[in-house]
Amino acid sequence: MTTVSTTAPAAPGAGRLTRLWRGRAEDAPWVRPAFLGLLAVTTALYLWNLSASGYANSFYSAAVQAGSESWKAFFFGSLDAANAITVDKPPAALWPVALSVRLFGLGSWQILVPEVLMGVATVAVLYAAVRRRFGAGAGLVAGGVLALTPVAALMFRFNNPDALLALLMTVAVYCVLRALERDGGAARWLVWAGVAFGLAFLAKTLQAFLILPPLALVYGVCAPGTIGRRIGRLALAGLAMLVSAGWWVALVELWPASSRPYVGGSQNNSFLELTFGYNGLGRINGNEVGSVGGGGRGGGQGGGWGETGIGRMFGDSVGGQISWLLPAALVLLVAGLVVTWRAPRTDTARSAFLVWGGSLLITLAVFSFMAGIFHEYYTVALAPYVAALVGMGAAVLREERNRLVASAALAATVAVTAWWAWSLLGRTPEWMPWLRWAVLAAGAVAALGLLGAGRVDRRLGLGFAGLGLAAGLAGPCAYTLATVDSGHQGSIVTAGPAGAGFGGMRGGPGGGGGRDGGMRMAYGFPGAGQAPNGQAPNGQAPNGQAPNGQAPAGQTGPGQGAQLPPGAPPQGQGQGQARGPLPGAPPGVERGGMGGGMGGLLNGASVSAAAKAALLKDADDFTWAAAAIGAQNAASYQLATEKPVMAIGGFNGSDPSPTLDAFERYVAEGRIHYFIASGGGGGGGGMGGNGTSAQITAWVQETFEQVTVGSSTFYDLTSPK
Numbered sequence: 001m002t003t004v005s006t007t008a009p010a011a012p013g014a015g016r017l018t019r020l021w022r023g024r025a026e027d028a029p030w031v032r033p034a035f036l037g038l039l040a041v042t043t044a045l046y047l048w049n050l051s052a053s054g055y056a057n058s059f060y061s062a063a064v065q066a067g068s069e070s071w072k073a074f075f076f077g078s079l080d081a082a083n084a085i086t087v088d089k090p091p092a093a094l095w096p097v098a099l100s101v102r103l104f105g106l107g108s109w110q111i112l113v114p115e116v117l118m119g120v121a122t123v124a125v126l127y128a129a130v131r132r133r134f135g136a137g138a139g140l141v142a143g144g145v146l147a148l149t150p151v152a153a154l155m156f157r158f159n160n161p162d163a164l165l166a167l168l169m170t171v172a173v174y175c176v177l178r179a180l181e182r183d184g185g186a187a188r189w190l191v192w193a194g195v196a197f198g199l200a201f202l203a204k205t206l207q208a209f210l211i212l213p214p215l216a217l218v219y220g221v222c223a224p225g226t227i228g229r230r231i232g233r234l235a236l237a238g239l240a241m242l243v244s245a246g247w248w249v250a251l252v253e254l255w256p257a258s259s260r261p262y263v264g265g266s267q268n269n270s271f272l273e274l275t276f277g278y279n280g281l282g283r284i285n286g287n288e289v290g291s292v293g294g295g296g297r298g299g300g301q302g303g304g305w306g307e308t309g310i311g312r313m314f315g316d317s318v319g320g321q322i323s324w325l326l327p328a329a330l331v332l333l334v335a336g337l338v339v340t341w342r343a344p345r346t347d348t349a350r351s352a353f354l355v356w357g358g359s360l361l362i363t364l365a366v367f368s369f370m371a372g373i374f375h376e377y378y379t380v381a382l383a384p385y386v387a388a389l390v391g392m393g394a395a396v397l398r399e400e401r402n403r404l405v406a407s408a409a410l411a412a413t414v415a416v417t418a419w420w421a422w423s424l425l426g427r428t429p430e431w432m433p434w435l436r437w438a439v440l441a442a443g444a445v446a447a448l449g450l451l452g453a454g455r456v457d458r459r460l461g462l463g464f465a466g467l468g469l470a471a472g473l474a475g476p477c478a479y480t481l482a483t484v485d486s487g488h489q490g491s492i493v494t495a496g497p498a499g500a501g502f503g504g505m506r507g508g509p510g511g512g513g514g515r516d517g518g519m520r521m522a523y524g525f526p527g528a529g530q531a532p533n534g535q536a537p538n539g540q541a542p543n544g545q546a547p548n549g550q551a552p553a554g555q556t557g558p559g560q561g562a563q564l565p566p567g568a569p570p571q572g573q574g575q576g577q578a579r580g581p582l583p584g585a586p587p588g589v590e591r592g593g594m595g596g597g598m599g600g601l602l603n604g605a606s607v608s609a610a611a612k613a614a615l616l617k618d619a620d621d622f623t624w625a626a627a628a629i630g631a632q633n634a635a636s637y638q639l640a641t642e643k644p645v646m647a648i649g650g651f652n653g654s655d656p657s658p659t660l661d662a663f664e665r666y667v668a669e670g671r672i673h674y675f676i677a678s679g680g681g682g683g684g685g686g687m688g689g690n691g692t693s694a695q696i697t698a699w700v701q702e703t704f705e706q707v708t709v710g711s712s713t714f715y716d717l718t719s720p721k
Contacts, residue, residue, distance in 0.1 A: 031136040035127060038140060042123050042147040045484060046116040046157050051108040052487030055639055056159045058604040059491060059651065060094065062635030063087045064159070065106055065642060067098030074098050076252070078261045079631055080644035082623045085657050087631075088265025088274065088650065090248065092202035093161035106642060111159050118163040119156025122170050123147050126384050129174040132181075133348050134395040141469065142391030146383055150479040150495035151321040155380040158488060161204045162380050168200035169211060170384045173355055176215050179233070180351045183224040187233045190219070194237035198244025205279045207381070210366055214358025222351045249275075262657035264631070264650040269657070286371035312368045313379065320424050320500040322379035322386070324476040328417045329386040332393020333357040335409045339396050352392060360385035376494045394465070401450075401461060411451040414468035418443020421475035431497045435478055442471035490603035491632065604636030605676075608710030612640050615674065619643045623671035626714070627663070629653045629693050637676065646672065649693040660695045667717045675700045675715040 023032025055061040059079075067074035069081040076083065077091025087094070096114045104110045123143045131139030146152055155162045175193035179186040193215070200208030216234055223230050252260070252271045266274040281287070306317055314323050333353060340350035363381055367374065393413075400406035418440050425436035449464030479496040494500065615637060619625040627646035628634040634647035648663070649655045658666070666672050677697070705719040 027136065034136070034140055035143075038127070038143050038147070039120055039124060042143075043116065043120050045147065045480070046119050046153065047113075048484045049486070050112050050116065050157060053112060053157065054108050054487060054489055056108075056112060056489060057491060057493075058489070058635040058639055059631050060087065060097075060159045060161075061111055062631070062638045062645075062647075063091075063094050064097045064101055064111055065639060066644070067091070067094055068101035068106065069642075073261075076261050079264065079634065079647045079650075080624065080638060082644040082646070083261040084624070084644075084646045085262040085631075085650050085655065086264045088278065089161055089204060090202040090271070092199055093164040093204070096164075097159060106639070112157060115156055115159055115163045118167045119147075119152065122152075122156070122163075122167045122384060125167070125170045125174050126388060129170070129177055130352075130388055130391045132177070133352055134392045138391040138395035140391075141394060142387045145325060145390050145473065146387035148473055148477045148480050149322065149324070149380075149383040149387065150476055150483055151377055151380045152383040153480040153483045154321075154488065154493060154495040155377055157484065158377075158493060160377065162377060164203045165200055165208065166380050166384060168196045168203065169208070169359075169381065172196040172200070173211070173215065173359060173384075173388075176219060176355060177348070177352060180219060180223050180346075180355075181348055183229070186223065186225070187236055190233050190237035191240040194240030194242075195244045198241045198246075201241075201245040202248055205275045210363050210381075211359040214362055215355060218351055218354045218358060222345055222347075222354065224346050262650075262655065264647075264655060264657075267656060283372035283374075284366070284370050306374065308369050308371060310368050313364060313382075316427060317494075318376050318379060320427065320479060320496045321376045321494060322382050324421060324424065324479075325386055325390050325417060325472060326382070327420050328413050328472065329360060329389040329393070331409070331413045331416065332397070333360070333389050335406075335413075336389070336393045336396050339400060339406070349392075349396070353389070356385050356388040356392070360389065375492055377492075394469075398461070398465065407451055410465075410468075411447040414443055414450060414472065415447040417468075417472040418447070421472065425475055425478075428497055428500055431482075432478060435474060439471050439474050442467055442474070446471055604632045604639075606711065607636050607640040608712065610710035611637070611712045611714075614709045614714065615641045615643060615645075618673070621670075622673045623666070624673070626674040626676050627672050627696075628676040629697065633676065645676075648696055649691065653693040654691060656692045658696075659692055660699060663692075663696050664699070670718070672717050675704070675717055677701070677706070677713040677715060 021032060021036070023035070063073070063077055063079050063086075066078050066081040066083075070078070070083065072078070073081050073083055074095065075091070077086045077089070077094050079085055079087060096118075097111055100110045100114050101107075123146055126146055127139040127143040129139075130142040152166070155166070172193045175189045175196060179189035179193065197208055197212065220227075220230050220234060223233075225233075249271060252263070257269055263269050263271050263274055265278045267277075306312065307315065312318060313326060333356075336353040337350065337357070340347055340353065343350050360382060363385065367378060367382070394410065397406045397410040397413075401410070421443075422436045422440040425432070425439065446464050446468030450461065450468065453460045453464070479500065482497040482500075483495040615625040619641065623644065624646045625641060625643040626634075626637055627648055628637065629648050630653045631647040631651045634645040638645040646658075648658065650657065663672075675696075677700075700715045700717070703720055704715040704717055705721060707714050707716055
């Protein structure tokens with residue numbers, strides 16, 4: 001007799017879901033759910049209130065919009081779909097976002113969700129890298145520390161290139177660690193590491209190579225196999241890096257300059273010049289030709305970018321962004337190396353400490369002493385290294401807890417971390433004042449417990465370790481929650497509550513994100529133009545707010561006090577033309593007068609409905625609906641209209657593009673409709689004052705009809721005087 005089973009076979013999809021939830025057979029049942037929970041919480045945290053940032057950095061958002069309209073603009077990273085000039089970086093960080101906008105349309109979520117996904121992916125890769133050698137608990141700690149680092153929460157919700165850079169650097173370290181595990185298959189992992197470095201170069205040029213020396217050195221010394229095989233594999237990885245970065249560079253350099261956009265940020269239309277000058281050695285020595293505030297000063301000064309030195313990462317401006325667990329990471333790096341010091345040459349635990357620790361130290365040194373442009377958000381590059389060392393170091397010391405010296409080191413780490421959090425929270429004394437004392441008390445209890453009962457009782461030890469971790473993460477978690485609860489716009493953004501950055505000086509309402517998009521007054525930023533008695537310059541409302549409390553059109557940030565180009569009439573004053581409606585123009589467009597709407601070097605201009613309507617009128621009859629000095633101002637109008645707007649002079653108006661002759665030719669050919677006078681971003685000719693931007697401005701003012709469009713001043717390039 002045949003027995004027929006009445007149990008239905010499990011669906012293939014159900015089996016896959018079970019494996020996804022359960023994870024590896026050798027893992028404890030809690031491991032995979034905890035990891036998935038970490039990713040889910042990180043995703044929800046980073047998506048919270050995401051649209052409050054609008055277009056975030058309109059400079060890059062304009063390039064994304066252009067790339068979604070034109071594949072040529074996509075390839076080169078052009079600021080506009082008509083391909084006048086590129087951003088001052090290679091375009092890899094723009095590509096995934098431009099694809100998102102091409103697929104789903106222009107909007108805040110379409111621009112920022114890809115950045116969130118990069119952040120979640122970085123947490124996942126970091127977890128995988130740490131857990132392979134130090135266990136799931138260490139991986140979860142590392143991933144949690146990264147997710148709750150304030151500057152990480154800021155930049156993984158913002159459209160600067162730093163999110164992709166952090167992801168690719170973490171991937172590169174992961175690949176090198178895999179190559180260090182065994183001789184077989186090492187070449188493949190090193191090639192992938194080289195590819196990650198090459199793509200990272202296409203995101204943010206030479207910063208991608210900061211950690212190359214320690215990674216290559218550790219592999220060359222600590223990897224399995226003969227020295228010849230190790231050197232050969234490193235050479236192969238170098239070739240992979242050269243190919244993955246060099247293909248784009250070669251195409252740009254070989255492409256006829258007349259048929260591609262000008263390379264923004266360079267003075268000679270050369271990407272190699274941009275790489276080794278403004279974006280390379282200039283960042284180190286401060287000699288940044290064409291930059292804002294370039295030229296470092298001696299005596300511990302970073303030009304216009306704050307004090308240099310070993311204390312920079314702990315100072316008022318940067319400390320709250322990244323340094324919460326930085327002392328702990330340094331202590332645990334030393335502890336990890338001491339514990340593994342006598343291990344064999346190929347020991348993977350020691351190699352991991354050397355790789356993550358070397359990456360942290362070299363990046364920390366460069367950021368601390370660079371005399372050129374330095375922004376607080378650069379420190380997101382440190383976040384994966386800090387998080388990895390905290391997770392690994394804590395795991396190693398917990399394994400050695402029966403030794404008094406190990407327990408003392410772990411207790412000291414908790415105590416120092418709590419004290420430093422107490423100090424950082426004291427910089428914003430009116431914000432959650434109870435938290436700093438709660439952190440200090442919890443840290444003290446945890447440190448004493450780890451030194452005492454935690455050494456002999458495993459459960460008590462885990463409890464005190466958990467309390468110490470909570471004390472260490474409470475401060476950065478609070479800063480992170482304050483960060484995600486507000487929007488951030490502009491070129492310079494910082495994490496945390498109001499008063500936590502720029503040495504305690506912030507503009508903007510409520511301390512949120514738009515507060516950061518403006519002037520570097522605390523750093524003496526060039527062109528900040530702070531008016532007497534704390535008033536905003538150029539007739540703006542206080543704290544960078546738009547007039548009458550209105551939000552800027554097109555989801556851009558408020559205008560921020562950059563100066564008008566030399567030769568431009570003072571804001572609020574006309575040129576003597578008769579006022580009144582301009583025949584044939586949209587409502588709100590008048591002759592003469594000088595409107596408001598002053599945009600800034602570091603953030604965009606307010607775009608009124610009348611200005612938008614004027615630019616859209618007959619826009620398809622022109623290559624560029626308008627031209628404006630400086631990329632942020634041009635970006636505001638481009639994002640509002642989704643029509644190409646030429647950014648004269650690039651980011652800050654200092655690039656010699658286009659020349660006056662070229663601009664005159666474009667106008668004669670009827671390719672540009674308006675010149676936007678108010679809201680100029682770099683003071684004509686950038687920070688120099690005698691460049692092509694100033695020449696173009698003077699020629700336009702002498703030649704064409706001036707019109708007031710809402711609160712902006714335009715010149716109609718089809719209407720000569």
